[in-house]
Amino acid sequence: MIPLKPIADLPTHEVVNMPPLIGDQDLWAGDVALREAVAREGAGPAAGRLAEFGRLMGSDAVFEKAEQANRHAPELRAFDRHGRRINQVAYHPAYHDLMEIAVAGGAPNHAWIHGGPGAHAANMAVVYLFSQAESGVLCPMAMTYSVMPVLRNNPGGPNGVADEWIPRLLSAEYDSRDIPAAEKSGALVGMFMTEKQGGSDVRANSTTAEPAGAQTGEGAAYRLSGHKFFCSAPMCDAFLTLAYTKGGLSCFLMPRWTPDGERNNLFIQRLKDKLGNRSNASSEMELQDSWAVMVGPEGRGVRTIMDMVTGNRLYCAANSAALMRQALVQALHHTGHRTAFQKKLIHQPLMRNVLADLALEAEAALALALRVARSCDEAGNGAEAAALFRIGTALAKYWNCKRAPVHTAEALECLGGPGYIEESMMPRLYREAPLNSIWEGAGNVICLDVLRALHRQPAAVPALMAELETARGADGRLDAALDGLKAELADRDNLEFRARRLTERMALLWQAALLVQHAPGPVADAFCASRLGDRWTGSFGTLPPETDFDSILDRALPNGERAA
Ligand SMILES: Cc1cc2nc3c(=O)[nH]c(=O)nc-3n(C[C@H](O)[C@H](O)[C@H](O)COP(=O)(O)OP(=O)(O)OC[C@H]3O[C@@H](n4cnc5c(N)ncnc54)[C@H](O)[C@@H]3O)c2cc1C
Known part of the structure; x- marks a missing residue:
């Protein structure tokens, strides 16, 4: 960015006693408590990457993008110009820039890519650096980071959801295109638990799931019907959600696109008008025979999704x-x-x-x-x-x-x-x-x-x-x-x-x-x-x-x- 050269000497008064613009910050070098904590908690091997990321995240240019992404809030595009349902959200370009920076910086997967001692501490240091500039973008990052244990603990058998989805979630590339995840260079995952009648008390959920074919249980395909009252980052490529089967409340992975290459039935009703977190779209959604695959044992949905929480x-x-x-x-x-x-x-x-x-x-x-x-x-x-x-x-x-x-x-x-x-x-x-x-x-x-x-x-x-x-x-x-x-x-x-x-x-x-x-x-x-x-x-x-x-x-x- 070209530095502004303000005119301090105005016709009516001189601008004095006002702080200079804060300008570029170095969020790593300028934070001794962070550097000490990173070393102490075993994340020292990531220090080089964190130093680079801290400089980038503290730059005036990134702070400006954060300002833009929040000032120009996302908009719902439920239909295309000819009235066909597309269930999309349109974001300001600054939002996509920030998403790219977050994914490349490892916000959703640093721990899973690098592994070893201190990996999660390093991942949380990435989060700490990123969220000083912007937090809304981190919502899908958090959910993608957190879904990994669920997929690892519940692989869903041979050719199950874990084999299919984990490689996509380990990508360092943000791919904003609304196309089937298999065709993308990287993917993100959201989470829909909350319903109107039950947020904290998820057992009050009313969404139901019927088998889509002869197979039932873990790894089987189902059709979900119901509503979800808070669905943040609805442009993610898949969502972990809860629905009742005959065997009880169960966990499902519901992609934006079905395996047949069709748009899944994820009908966004509206976007929430929120107090803050404005760069992040939070929606209400209807599910009507929405395609999903069961993750984890039937009837153990709360236990399964708790790893993500x-x-x-x-x-x-x-x-x-x-x-x-x-x-x-x-x-x-x-x-x-x-x-x-x-x-x-x-x-x-x-x-x-x-x-x-x-x-x-x-x-x-x-x-x-x-x-x-x-x-x-x-x-x-x-x-x-x-x-x-x-x-x-x-x-x-x-x-x-x-x-x-x-x-x-x-x-x-x-x-x-x-x-x-x-x-x-x-x-x-x-x-x-x-x-x-x-x-x-x-x-x-x-x-x-x-x-x-x-x-x-x-x-x-x-x-x-x-x-x-x-x-x-x-x-x-x-x-x-x-x-x-x-x-x-x-x-x-x-x-x-x-x-x-x-x-x-x-x-x-x-x-x-x-x-x-x-x-x-x-x-x-x-x-x-x-x-x-x-x-x-x-x-x-x-x-x-x-x-x-x-x-x-x-x-x-x-x-x-x-x-x-
Ligand atoms: C901006 C935003 C984005 C969100 N995005 C998502 C999302 O993507 N996916 C998703 O699933 N959810 C999302 N949520 C929903 C959020 O997780 C819920 O709002 C939250 O879990 C609380 O549920 P609730 O709103 O139904 O409140 P309630 O469950 O009705 O709780 C209301 C209050 O009662 C308290 N309470 C509840 N039970 C008890 C008890 N037994 N004893 C004492 N106090 C109690 C709670 O602490 C709370 O203060 C989002 C919320 C917001 C605000």
Whole structure:
């Protein structure tokens, strides 16, 4: 892009005390907490790729594409000009550019392509870098990443869905054409679970599936009829969905095109007019004898599709951390250049307190997301490792996603009035933030899932406590909080009423344990002093005066600047 050369000297006034445009950012080199977390969680071998991707994603040109893709929201093209049904969505070219960057960068498949230790941690670092510029594009990336375990665990017999679909999902090419997947250079997969009468409670679904031929069960073809109330990224090449057969609620893979080369009956009714996430189309869809193939055992649909939900939840946790990081960067930039009452805002004591507190939250969220991503890498190492991944994903999804909306709101306020204006990008970050907390299991549902893990997986609490105990002895406040958590977990009364409190404590103490062990002293100390003390209300800017603000802010600043 040609850099703008603005005229500061206007006829009526000179433009002063306004921050320069932030310009190109280096999302990798400028984020020391990210580089440390990547190395710590086993993703070091991907550092070179991440460095390159971080530079690309931070470029002004990519941020501009994100702005365009959100400003020019997708439009439904249900029919062609002659009235034939085509069920398409038209996107702004910037959306397709971003999709290409996301796929080439490995957002949907880095872990599956590269494999080995740290592969999922690296994949979540890709997500963290991408979503600082744009989140809507990541919806189909998340679902494609997450469908892989479902296909691997349920290959569907010889020539089954796994053999057919996995190679397409491992492609590094984005192919936007609406043609049969077999003819494309790469494919993406979505997920339709939610119906009007049942979102969280998917067993209330009413969509039905009838065998399309003599064969029934896993690998057999069916015809599905019903409706789906939330269908994001409907231009994906296939969708995992749930429908009732005689044997119960079952999981199906439903392609956009049937094996006969015909358009499948996926009748998009309308696109949702959403609070945020505007680059991503979310639709309502009717299924009328839609062709699909059963994935996994008949009647075990919820169990089958849950592997996909788990991956999506990890994505939500990483995405929320990214929203917080970019909101913080924008706040640091603005306050570093804006003077009020004779001082740069970043030098005003109360603003330093707010900014440092925002920095702690962003770093803690990133640390938790990448630690849980490593637990995904290690989930095959026995019952405890699997249990840690299961409960850890729910904890990180709940807490990171709960903190992002308040964090982005506070960061927005650091910019004053301009923060409320679309051009600043802060409204986009702010509007995106609550979504992660709603989809893939809203807050309460996640907390109930944590309770389920506590009940059904005897290894969950021991695995989590063993992880937290590794930090014992480093900070007295954390030690006391760990004792408190143990007592709370031992109390089995009124668990449902207490599920949020328990989930929050487990997540918060895990963040504290990570920072105490791995972050510089001032960061860990301020986190424990605020979050584990009696006075914490959850709002920002209440760190104690003895906090080492300089060190926390110097670490958070993106370009090796100094905040003092
Ligand atoms: C932009 C957007 C895109 C989406 N895209 C998709 C998609 O592509 N595919 C898809 O399948 N879905 C999608 N969804 C749907 C989303 O996953 C659901 O909205 C979500 O799972 C919640 O379901 P629901 O809306 O039916 O709410 P409900 O299930 O009615 O829940 C409402 C509230 O009640 C709470 N609650 C539920 N049960 C309990 C309980 N037992 N105890 C206490 N509280 C409870 C929930 O936490 C929530 O706060 C999308 C949603 C949005 C907003």
